[in-house]
Amino acid sequence: MQHLHVHRYERLWLTAGLVMLVFFIAVLATSAIVDGFVPPSRTQTIDPTKVSATPPFDHPGLHQIGPGQYEAYYVGRIFSWDPASITVPVGSHVTFYLTSSDVMHGFSIPETGVNASVTPGWVQSVSHTFTKPGTFLVLCNEYCGSGHQFMSAKVIVQ
Amino acid sequence: MIPTREDGALALSKAEGDLVALSHLYTATIVLGVGALFGMLQGFSRVSWITMPPWFDYYRMLTAHGVLMALVFTTFFITGLFTYCVYHSIPRVRSTTINKIGFVIMLIGTVMAALTILSGNASVLYTFYAPLKASPFFYLGATLLVAGTWFIAADVFMNVAWFKQQHPGEKVPLPAFMATTTMAMWVIATIGVTIEMLILIPWSLGWTPGVDVELTRMLFWYFGHPLVYFWIMGAYTIWYAVIPTTYKGTVFSDALTRVSFVLLLLLSTPVGLHHQYLDPGVSAGWKFLHTILTYGVVIPSFMTAFAIFASFENAARQAGVRGFFGIVKWLPWRDPVFAGAGFGMILFIFGGFGGIVNNSYAIDVLVHNTMWVVGHFHITVGGPVALTFIGAAYRLIPYLSGRKLFAPRLALASVYTWFVGMAIMSLSMHWAGLLGAPRRTADVSYLGSAVAAAWHPEMVGAAVGGTIVAIGVLLFVIVATGTFFNEPEYTKPHPALEFAPADPAGGPTPSVLDRTGRWALVALALAVLSYAGPIVQQLQAHAYLAPGMRTW
Secondary structure (H helix, E strand, O other): OOOOOOOHHHHHHHHHHHHHHHHHHHHHHHHHHOOOOOOOOOOEEOOHHHHHHOOOOOOOEEEEEEOOEEEEEEEEEOOEEEOOEEEEOOOEEEEEEEEEOOOOEEEEEOOOOEEEEEOOOEEEEEEEEEOOOEEEEEEEOOOOOOOHHHOEEEEEEO | OOOOOOOHHHHHHHHHHHHHHHHHHHHHHHHHHHHHHHHHHHHHHHOOOOOOOHHHOHHHHHHHHHHHHHHHHHHHHHHHHHHHHHHHHOOOOOOOHHHHHHHHHHHHHHHHHHHHHHOOOOOOOOOOOOOEOOOHHHHHHHHHHHHHHHHHHHHHHHHHHHHHHHOOOOOOOHHHHHHHHHHHHHHHHHHHHHHHHHHHHHHHOOOOOOEOHHHHHHHHHHHHHHHHHHHHHHHHHHHHHOHHHHHOOOEOOHHHHHHHHHHHHHHOOOOHHHHOOOOOOOOHHHHHHHHHHHHHOOHHHHHHHHHHHHHHHHHHHHOOOOOHHHHHHHOOOOOHHHHHHHHHHHHHHHHHHHHHHHHOHHHHHHHOOEHHHHHHHHHHHHHHHHHHHHHHHHHHHHHHHOOOOOOHHHHHHHHHHHHHHHHHHHHHHHHHHHOOOEOOOOOOOHHHOHHHHOOHHHHHHHHHHHHHHHHHHHHHHHHHHHHHHOOOOOOOOOHHHOOOOEOHHHOOOOHHHHOHHHHHHHHHHHHHHHHHHHHHHHHHHOOOOEOOEOOO
């Protein structure tokens, strides 16, 4: 079998590229293992046709579970989020549990890094600590139909 | 590969083949023109310069733009390009019947899907995520478009098989090798969307009660990411084999060109989960596996970057030109064929690194489904891919039609205009995305929200850039149409001048690289291995089916 001829400079270039890629992978692996930073990947199913009869999504809203600790249950349905507004104190750690009763939605709070796909049939989860006061816009960032642009809610941090 | 005696039958066959390739390219041209008009109107609509009428609402137009640009324009251009690459690098008396059948099926599928979208019965965007439920004609049309490409793939494969049979021990001509490797990758990739369609079509007809949403998403992105590499491999084919002829250069290394294409064949498919980082129902471990493989597919692009610049430098040194700026200045920027690819390469530096950024899920969380992503794919498919295709069309259309290029200065202007417009537009989109502006949204004012107000200047930038791009497309359509009506007075160049020769200093080409069939089996195995885990996870979850609805 003939051997591949690789120019010396190309070898250097590819080695540098590979080192860079391995470094990126190492950074991601470290942040996953040490800081537990992984993308939202909850694997819990729910019947999308019976969301409003399935606890806890039969009563969407905010629940305090400890000092500064909250859980928020959201249902996405065309073209609104339920609850439309929640209020939490500054410094609160909120875990969002999200599902859809119709088509796909996207739960996004700009300026916070909260971003997750909301898929009918599944419960997704993402959490965030609100360190600054203000009114945060919650929007839908997955196209869901003709009123998609109106689908929004509020998180008020006081 | 130069025929010593071009007899009558060969000349006739060549002329017929040229017409076939030309039909693909002109279809792509028309589609690009329509798609660009819709794109420009979207930009206007998002900054409220215009309000779309209810009979042609924003999402209907957005679906048409996405489908026409991402699925139709690119596919027709690439099938035309590969028809040209194979027919011209393997001259023979041939039948073009299978190619023609494929073309007609693609065309029927396109018309069916386009009419369904324009009539408002498929405003599901080009990703058609279930359970948004479009008319069955949309899914059928898209399936026919894909099925037609398999006939083109068969034509490519059969010509290469014929060459191998007739020329034992010889390596396959490089343009034909690149065409066959890319089409092998494409066939593997389209398995995903075909299975998805086999789920969606009966469901849209009302024969099945619901769909497993995550499963269909996974099948879509199994296809959706290699689709991106399908475009890029088309552009790379032009960069490697055609562009060096514009500066009397060579292919830097025949062997390494083939290695990069084999790597693209292997690694384009097992990476699709990086589009689903934020999805429920898929474990983080599987997502991480696809992150690693996505970094792997960067390597052939590094190789390509090196080879392209090395080819520039070698040719410049031959001409007695040295130094970075000397070489850049020496390159034929006044030739629209070169300028299209050259500007595409500049944009791809940003597009490529943007892709590496998106693959890091820590950052992807910040930009997922924002305008950043729209900026990213416009600076990739709208940058290196479309610009290279437009530049190449200025070479291929005269070659294939035997008609002189109409208004070469307009042709040059179209490429410069597109470049400037796309740079402004995609930069603005990236910026808007970093500020949190969502993509695919008709109105981003959110009832006067303060954070949404901050996106407006960037969206104005995108609308202005988009207008400039649309002017570039208009110039392209004028040149292509004018050439179509030019007198057939252009003397076709000698076939030896069409594709760049390989630099002998690149060394011999190991014959194992030409075994595309075997590499395709390895690629299929890799795809199966990387998807077996997440697919089994989906099936074991016994997810509830979503009935689906029409929400527009």
